Amino acid sequence: MAAPASSHGMIEALASTLLDVQALIDAAPASSMLLDRDGRILTINRAGAARLGLAPAQALGLYLFDLFPVEVAASRQRRLQAVTASRQPQVFEDHRDGQHYRTSAVPVMDRDGEVCRVAIFSEDITAQHEAERLLRDSEAHYRFLAENSEDVIWQLDRDMHITYISAADQRLRGVARGAVLGQSVFSLFSPRGQAILARVVAERQQCLEQGLPLPPTLRFEAPQQCANGEEVWVEVVSTRIDDAHGVLCGYIGMTRNVAERRRYQAMLEDANRQLREQLDKVSALQAQLQARAHRDALTGLYNRHYLHETLPDLLAQARQARHGLALVMVDLDHFKQINDRHGHVAGDLAIQTAARLLIERAPSRSLCCRFGGEEFLVALCGLTPAAVCAWAENWCAELADCVLSHQGVRIALTASLGVAWQPQHGDSEAQLLERADQALYLAKRRGRNQVCVWAADEVCALRA
Numbered sequence: 272m273a274a275p276a277s278s279h280g281m282i283e284a285l286a287s288t289l290l291d292v293q294a295l296i297d298a299a300p301a302s303s304m305l306l307d308r309d310g311r312i313l314t315i316n317r318a319g320a321a322r323l324g325l326a327p328a329q330a331l332g333l334y335l336f337d338l339f340p341v342e343v344a345a346s347r348q349r350r351l352q353a354v355t356a357s358r359q360p361q362v363f364e365d366h367r368d369g370q371h372y373r374t375s376a377v378p379v380m381d382r383d384g385e386v387c388r389v390a391i392f393s394e395d396i397t398a399q400h401e402a403e404r405l406l407r408d409s410e411a412h413y414r415f416l417a418e419n420s421e422d423v424i425w426q427l428d429r430d431m432h433i434t435y436i437s438a439a440d441q442r443l444r445g446v447a448r449g450a451v452l453g454q455s456v457f458s459l460f461s462p463r464g465q466a467i468l469a470r471v472v473a474e475r476q477q478c479l480e481q482g483l484p485l486p487p488t489l490r491f492e493a494p495q496q497c498a499n500g501e502e503v504w505v506e507v508v509s510t511r512i513d514d515a516h517g518v519l520c521g522y523i524g525m526t527r528n529v530a531e532r533r534r535y536q537a538m539l540e541d542a543n544r545q546l547r548e549q550l551d552k553v554s555a556l557q558a559q560l561q562a563r564a565h566r567d568a569l570t571g572l573y574n575r576h577y578l579h580e581t582l583p584d585l586l587a588q589a590r591q592a593r594h595g596l597a598l599v600m601v602d603l604d605h606f607k608q609i610n611d612r613h614g615h616v617a618g619d620l621a622i623q624t625a626a627r628l629l630i631e632r633a634p635s636r637s638l639c640c641r642f643g644g645e646e647f648l649v650a651l652c653g654l655t656p657a658a659v660c661a662w663a664e665n666w667c668a669e670l671a672d673c674v675l676s677h678q679g680v681r682i683a684l685t686a687s688l689g690v691a692w693q694p695q696h697g698d699s700e701a702q703l704l705e706r707a708d709q710a711l712y713l714a715k716r717r718g719r720n721q722v723c724v725w726a727a728d729e730v731c732a733l734r735a
């Protein structure tokens with residue numbers, strides 16, 4: 272007998288619904304199936320059948336436990352019985368062929384409230400299992416490192432309360448971990464250290480408020496408080512922990528005992544300071560020695576050694592700048608007589624008087640040296656020959672006007688001067704010195720107390 276039109280429609284609707292449900296469970300990646308109380312497969316999705324190595328149509332009507340290896344079939348059957356007996360869903364994990372599965376067995380009741388079916392949902396959690404295992408391993412690894420590190424490892428919540436601190440803190444400060452957990456991070460520091468920490472936090476906060484870039488880690492040194500009342504200097508390195516949305520959820524960091532390092536640093540700085548002081552003394556001594564090496568003790572003028580060190584450079588500079596350089600050789604007249612008549616002290620005074628007059632009258636950029644006993648050499652830079660001669664004449668006259676008074680005796684002083692200049696009279700130090708000396712000799716020969724400029728013919732005439 273044909274079904275009435277309305278029944279027909281209902282059957283069609285039911286068939287369509289069944290198809291939808293099948294499509295839905297087939298689309299699920301986890302395996303799902305419906306068993307009767309004995310374990311016979313009534314419905315199964317593609318993933319479930321595939322796990323059994325079958326097509327869905329092949330699996331229908333088979334007893335699920337016949338498809339399991341014998342060694343696991345009995346235990347799976349007992350689980351099914353436990354679900355039907357307890358009428359409560361059960362979730363369990365099992366491990367087969369290297370894979371991990373999480374399975375939910377949900378009892379399905381008929382109208383009388385009896386369990387008539389059991390719905391099984393099973394998902395492969397091998398990857399998740401592996402990830403959890405790796406995470407556990409890694410946590411254990413890091414916890415081992417943290418607990419055995421000489422540095423103190425710690426974690427704070429967003430309000431800077433300590434949520435974890437490694438065993439090294441107790442070794443460092445002698446405070447039990449139990450007394451530290453839950454406390455503010457400030458409690459780790461001595462009052463001095465707290466002030467430093469407060470300043471560091473405030474600076475960081477200020478940067479944040481001004482939108483300035485911040486280094487990813489915060490690093491500072493401050494003293495912490497030990498249980499015995501002492502301070503221990505530590506270096507702190509810390510970084511913030513943000514959640515996936517960039518919202519601050521806490522801080523993680525490390526504290527290192529730097530007391531030894533600071534002690535060595537202080538020793539090093541002290542040693543460096545002492546070394547610097549020594550070096551300063553040595554440099555001052557060297558400067559003194561150098562000054563002494565370059566200066567004549569009696570007059571304070573440069574000595575002959577310095578003249579020979581400096582004159583070649585002066586000549587080169589003068590050549591380059593195309594300005595004149597004149598050498599004036601000065602020799603006190605009849606000096607032996609001063610010594611003989613008035614004594615060496617008077618002779619020394621005479622040398623000092625002439626030297627002082629040279630220093631006072633020498634133009635800037637000139638060099639005055641004591642060349643020998645009662646002999647001086649003045650190098651005049653940048654003067655014309657006429658200006659050199661004028662200067663020498665004036666100086667000679669001024670010396671002659673000086674009257675040296677020694678032990679109530681007035682001693683007259685005069686000098687003879689010989690002049691030679693670059694480039695007209697020579698170019699080398701040796702040549703110019705020789706010619707200045709020859710000119711001086713000429714001045715002596717002409718009666719002393721006068722200036723002579725080197726002239727080839729006059730020198731030749733003298734030699735003749």
Ligand SMILES: Nc1nc2c(ncn2[C@@H]2O[C@H](COP(=O)(O)OP(=O)(O)OP(=O)(O)O)[C@@H](O)[C@H]2O)c(=O)[nH]1
Nearest residue numbers: 602603604605606607608610615616618619644645
């Ligand atoms: N008091 C003193 N005498 C010195 C010094 N150096 C050299 N003498 C003396 O200076 C004298 C130089 O004498 P001489 O070279 O004969 O020349 P002079 O007597 O000046 O004669 P002329 O140069 O020809 O005018 C010597 O008696 C040296 O002993 C010194 O530093 N102090």
